[in-house]
Amino acid sequence: MTDPALPVAPTTRQTLVGSGFLVGAALCWGFGFYAQRISVEAMSPLWAVALRFWLAAPLALLALGWRRARGVRVPWGAGALLGILLYVIFALQTAAMVHTPVTRVALITGLYAVFVPLLQPLFKLPRPGAVQSGAVVVALGGLVLLCGLTGSADAQLAIPPNVGDLYTLLMALLSAVLVLVMGRFAQREDAVALNAVQILAMSACALAVAPLVDGASPHDLDPSTWWSLLYLAVASTFVAFLLQLLGQRHVSPSTASILMLLETPIGVVAAVVILHERMAGLQWVGAALALVAVVVAVVAERGKAA
Numbered sequence: 001m002t003d004p005a006l007p008v009a010p011t012t013r014q015t016l017v018g019s020g021f022l023v024g025a026a027l028c029w030g031f032g033f034y035a036q037r038i039s040v041e042a043m044s045p046l047w048a049v050a051l052r053f054w055l056a057a058p059l060a061l062l063a064l065g066w067r068r069a070r071g072v073r074v075p076w077g078a079g080a081l082l083g084i085l086l087y088v089i090f091a092l093q094t095a096a097m098v099h100t101p102v103t104r105v106a107l108i109t110g111l112y113a114v115f116v117p118l119l120q121p122l123f124k125l126p127r128p129g130a131v132q133s134g135a136v137v138v139a140l141g142g143l144v145l146l147c148g149l150t151g152s153a154d155a156q157l158a159i160p161p162n163v164g165d166l167y168t169l170l171m172a173l174l175s176a177v178l179v180l181v182m183g184r185f186a187q188r189e190d191a192v193a194l195n196a197v198q199i200l201a202m203s204a205c206a207l208a209v210a211p212l213v214d215g216a217s218p219h220d221l222d223p224s225t226w227w228s229l230l231y232l233a234v235a236s237t238f239v240a241f242l243l244q245l246l247g248q249r250h251v252s253p254s255t256a257s258i259l260m261l262l263e264t265p266i267g268v269v270a271a272v273v274i275l276h277e278r279m280a281g282l283q284w285v286g287a288a289l290a291l292v293a294v295v296v297a298v299v300a301e302r303g304k305a306a
Contacts, residue, residue, distance in 0.1 A: 014249075014250040015250050015251060017250065018246065018247040018249060018250030018251040019247065019251055019255075019259055020247075021243040022243065022248070022251060022256055023260075023262060024239075024240075024243045025239075025240040025243040025244045025247065026260045026262035026263040026266065027262065027266060028236050028240035029236055029263040029266075029267075030106075030263045030264070030265070030266025030267045030270065031231075031235075031236075031266060031267075031270055032231070032232055032235070032240075032267075033102045033105065033106050033270060033271060034228075034267075034270045034271065034274055034275065035228040035231045035236070036093070036094055036097050036228075037097055037102050038224060038225060038228040039051075040094060040098050041225075042218065042221055042222070043218035043221070043225075044210075044214040044218075045091065045094040045095040045098055046091060046094075046210040046213055047210050047217060048094050048229075049087070050206035050207065050217075051218075051229050052090075052232040052233050053087075053202045053203040053206045053233070053237065054203055054207075054233075055229055055230060055232075055234075056199050056203070056233040056234065056238045057200060059233075059234070060195070060197075060200050061196070063192050063193075063195070064193060064197065066192070067190060067192050067193040067196070068193075072192075073190070074193050075185070075189040075190070075193060075194050075197060078189055078194060079193075079194050079197025079198045079201055080197065081181070082181065082182060082185065082197075082198040082201070083197065083198040083199065083200065083201020083202045083204075083205065084201060084205060085174065085181070086178065089174050089178060091209075092167045092168070092170055092174070093109070093167070093171045095167050096164040096165070096171065097164070099163055099164030099167075100164030100165055100167075101277045102268075102270070102271035102275055103268050103287075104164075104283075105164070105168050105267070106266075106267030106268050106271065107268060107287045107291070108168040108169055108172060109168060109172050109175070109267075110172070110263070110264035110291065111169070111172045111290060111294065112172040112176040113176075113257035113258055113261050113294045114135060114136055114139045114293060114294050115173050115176030116180065116253055116254055117254055118136065119176055120180065120253070120254070123184070125180075125253070131296060134296075135294070135296045136293070138289055138290075138293040139289070141286075142286040142287065142288070142289030142290035142291075142292075142293060145282050145283060145285055145286025145289065176257070179256060179257055180253050182244065182245065182248055183252070186245045186246075186249045187248075187249060191242060191246050192242065194245055195241050195242045198241065199237060199238060247259070258294070258295065261291075264291065
């Protein structure tokens with residue numbers, strides 16, 4: 001008898017469906033960069049994160065009640081671990097928005113797809129090859145240009161390198177860890193129940209941290225801020241992470257990372273078109289290098305697995 005806890009090789013159809021789920025998640029997150037910017041213009045980053053998760057919590061409770069009524073085992077431990085990790089990731093990304101343009105945050109975030117194959121040996125997955133290692137070097141060079149650490153004064157971004165870039169880079173590293181950990185849990189846990197628990201864990205973290213660090217909650221938020229928070233709660237939190245969990249049941253971490261990279265160009269386009277942000281010539285070169293390195297690294301990983 002087959003152990004239901006063990007992962008089963010997905011069929012082609014399952015892989016295609018899983019890939020579609022991950023692309024959907026990337027779309028939700030890509031437009032979420034714009035919503036995050038609006039939220040941090042109205043309140044502190046920690047309160048922006050807190051309100052987002054608290055608005056998502058009722059949906060999580062409803063989903064959890066539905067799964068428990070159907071006799072599904074609730075993965076409390078796995079969900080709590082993912083929720084804590086996700087809270088730190090979102091707190092770092094939201095805080096970065098205060099200091100760094102959305103375009104730069106979106107592009108640096110995409111480097112998590114380079115970190116995934118580098119971290120795979122820690123999860124007993126294949127080590128990166130020479131091509132992947134070279135991609136990391138190229139990506140780091142692109143990051144130097146993207147953040148304006150070199151070049152003439154005219155080529156610098158309007159906002160110089162700052163702590164927001166460091167926050168985003170750390171967030172990208174933690175996001176790679178998340179993809180690998182989530183890939184493990186997604187194989188053996190119910191996606192709806194796991195998503196619900198991780199959202200409740202994020203909400204609990206927000207409840208503990210935001211009032212302690214930033215004091216009283218914000219007041220008199222305008223309608224655009226509430227709509228942004230609602231989008232972040234429903235689309236970028238509840239829906240997007242459910243889609244990621246469903247997708248990673250049938251797609252490997254390295255493949256998942258390249259599919260979810262759509263988040264980066266969507267975020268950049270939204271920032272340039274909607275927020276009217278600009279990047280100088282060398283920053284566009286750096287962005288291109290970073291994106292090319294990401295694609296090469298993950299495609300190389302897929303080639304090894306084929």
